[in-house]
Amino acid sequence: MNTKLLECIITVSQERSQSRAAAKLNISQSALSQQIKKVESDIGTALFYKEKNELFLTDAGKIYINGAQGALNIYKNALRDIQKVRTRKNKEITFVYTKGLLKDLAGVLTEFRKMHPDIYINTLYGTAASAKDYLSNGIADFAITATSDLSNTLLGYIPLRTTELQLALPYGHPMINRFRKEGVCFECLAEDIFILPPNETLSRQLSSRIFQQNRFIPRSIREVSEIESAIELMISGNGICFVPKFHEARDRYIAFSLVPGANYHIVIAYMKSKIFSPALKDLLMILMKTYDSYTDESVRR
Structure with a gap:
């Protein structure tokens, strides 16, 4: 006009x-x-x-x-x-996070509020796939999520930690002693039910990669949306699953690292075109400091 x-x-x-x-x-x-x-x-x-x-x-x-x-x-x-x-x-910051990747959300918000009492923090929950959609559509300023690849045309990443997906077996599983001595053999699990997350999740993508690398096709798969649900089913004898190395309920099952390793990165993701305000920079610094204090046992997915 x-x-x-x-x-x-x-x-x-x-x-x-x-x-x-x-x-x-x-x-x-x-x-x-x-x-x-x-x-x-x-x-x-x-x-x-x-x-x-x-x-x-x-x-x-x-x-x-x-x-x-x-x-x-x-x-x-x-x-x-x-x-x-x-x-x-300008008075609001929105970020999305994958469940379990941010343990002390209340502490982060409290510390930020002391620095910027006039700015409202809006939090959204989403998977790694939905986090990318939130960012690309301008709904969120950044995301705390997981990725297996730190290279992306549109997204920038601030790495928080690198961890791995492990195979989890319930106590009493007949392969525990053998796997402790010889490592994981997927052919030995041919009769087991694998409890896996939905297709759009990073964990499912990593699970599929693990199967491909080991030239293994599960005979039976049960799909659940939450890692906690998968663990409960496994503990009750209804299958086996993959778990993040840092999951806190590790005293309830036996977990094994895989060869080759199924590594992935927990990151702060943002659009490369994003301009960081001073308040947003402060929030990111608080998050990075929070992750520096985490140990593998203290972070929960």
Whole structure:
């Protein structure tokens, strides 16, 4: 929308003189005259007529002015609403996190609130896949999530820690002693039910990679959405599963590292085009400090 052009026509109608309107608009009279002629040429009729050295609106001019004033009002209201959104957005930080990857959320929020009491933190829960959607669509400022690959065209990563997915067996499983001595043999698990997360999760992708690397196809799969549910099923003798190395309930099962290792990274993810505000930088520093204090046993997925 050429708001300057609309303002020129409106000002001429108010001043009833091109010279006075040009002075008020701080442009030359010839430039203003060209603007008027351009509009009249575009609509195919005159906007003004001259009487006693003053300019008055034609019928077409009156219609044009009414439309121009309405359009300008809509435009100004839109700018005002956008400014309100920008102001509100500057007072809010939204981040998404994968369940279990941030243990002391309350502590993080409390420390941040001491530094920035006027800024609201909005948290969302999502998988690694949904976190990317939140970021790319501008819903979230950053995400605490997991990835197996630190290279991405659109996303930048701040690594928090590197860990691994391990095979978990319930106490009493017949392969425990053998695996302790010789390492994991997937062919020995041909009769077991594998309890796996949904396809869109990073854990499922890593599980599929583990099977491919070991040239193994599970005969039976049971899918559950939560790692806690998978562990409960495993402990009760309803299958085996993969668990993060840092899961805190490790006294309830036996876990084995895999060769090759199923490593992945816990990261702060953000759009590479993202501009970090001072408050956002402070929040990221708090999160990094929090992760520095974690041990493999203290972080829960």
